Amino acid sequence: MTMTAIITGANRGIGHEVARQLAERGFQVWVAARNSDSGNMAAEKLRKDGLKAAFLQLDVCDPSSIRNAFTRFIGEQDRLDVLVNNAGILLDESRNILELDRGDILSTIETNTLGPLLVVQTFAPVLHEGSRVINVSSGAGEICGGMSTYAPVYSISKTALNAVTCQLAHALHRNQVAVNAVCPGWVRTDMGGSGAHRSVAKGAETIVWLATGAPASETGKFWRDKRVISW
Numbered sequence: 001m002t003m004t005a006i007i008t009g010a011n012r013g014i015g016h017e018v019a020r021q022l023a024e025r026g027f028q029v030w031v032a033a034r035n036s037d038s039g040n041m042a043a044e045k046l047r048k049d050g051l052k053a054a055f056l057q058l059d060v061c062d063p064s065s066i067r068n069a070f071t072r073f074i075g076e077q078d079r080l081d082v083l084v085n086n087a088g089i090l091l092d093e094s095r096n097i098l099e100l101d102r103g104d105i106l107s108t109i110e111t112n113t114l115g116p117l118l119v120v121q122t123f124a125p126v127l128h129e130g131s132r133v134i135n136v137s138s139g140a141g142e143i144c145g146g147m148s149t150y151a152p153v154y155s156i157s158k159t160a161l162n163a164v165t166c167q168l169a170h171a172l173h174r175n176q177v178a179v180n181a182v183c184p185g186w187v188r189t190d191m192g193g194s195g196a197h198r199s200v201a202k203g204a205e206t207i208v209w210l211a212t213g214a215p216a217s218e219t220g221k222f223w224r225d226k227r228v229i230s231w
């Protein structure tokens with residue numbers, strides 16, 4: 001049976017690379033993106049390489065878009081093996097927490113924290129024993145480790161995403177669905193910038209491993225480079 005994966009924010013960056021790597025492993029991938037033009041183009045690019053990819057319109061900040069994506073998905077598939085909550089924004093890289101704009105605070109938390117939670121809530125009916133949910137977090141949210149003054153609300157949103165990960169891991173444990181958070185490292189994308197140390201292939205590596213190769217019993221943890229790191 002063909003395995004299925006949904007990756008949010010898969011039109012570019014790490015999300016697109018994760019979609020490619022999973023498709024190369026035989027998955028039918030759903031390239032979820034908020035923008036139809038770039039989402040369709042990204043799915044088409046994978047299909048041109050002989051991979052199984054379809055576009056799924058999904059804005060993680062828009063509950064009706066998430067519901068419509070679910071309706072579209074269940075029209076074609078009845079089970080979801082892998083869900084990668086990758087979509088994210090970084091608006092406050094060089095800002096001071098004391099001067100943060102309320103709108104930026106809300107949109108960062110809505111995209112990076114609430115969005116992944118709503119996506120899992122909506123798609124939970126098609127998750128099954130052995131499904132894997134991967135939340136793409138960041139070392140910036142590592143409250144016991146590296147937190148500094150860097151990107152305050154982005155960092156807070158990722159700390160909260162880690163808490164969402166723990167909650168979901170417990171809530172879905174009885175269904176034997178694994179839920180993990182992962183830091184991809186500093187990656188050369190629009191968000192990471194050209195000076196970042198890692199390629200998108202390296203950034204996608206542990207996400208794809210959690211989706212495919214990690215023991216299914218691993219859940220409720222935070223990972224980087226296939227190792228557990230502190231919250």
Ligand code: NAP
Pocket residue numbers: 008009010011012013014015033034035038058059060061085086087088089111136137138139183184185186187188189190191192193196
């Ligand atoms: P990126 O190149 O900026 O791509 C971000 C993706 O998220 C784009 O596809 C974007 O879509 C999508 N997105 C943003 N808001 C969305 C929404 N409301 N609904 C649906 N999609 C939305 O970033 P990236 O570097 O690939 O980052 C991917 C993930 O890795 C993020 O969660 C990020 O926090 C995390 N991360 C990245 C790094 C790094 O160094 N790059 C380090 C640690 C963690 P549009 O094209 O429509 O904007």
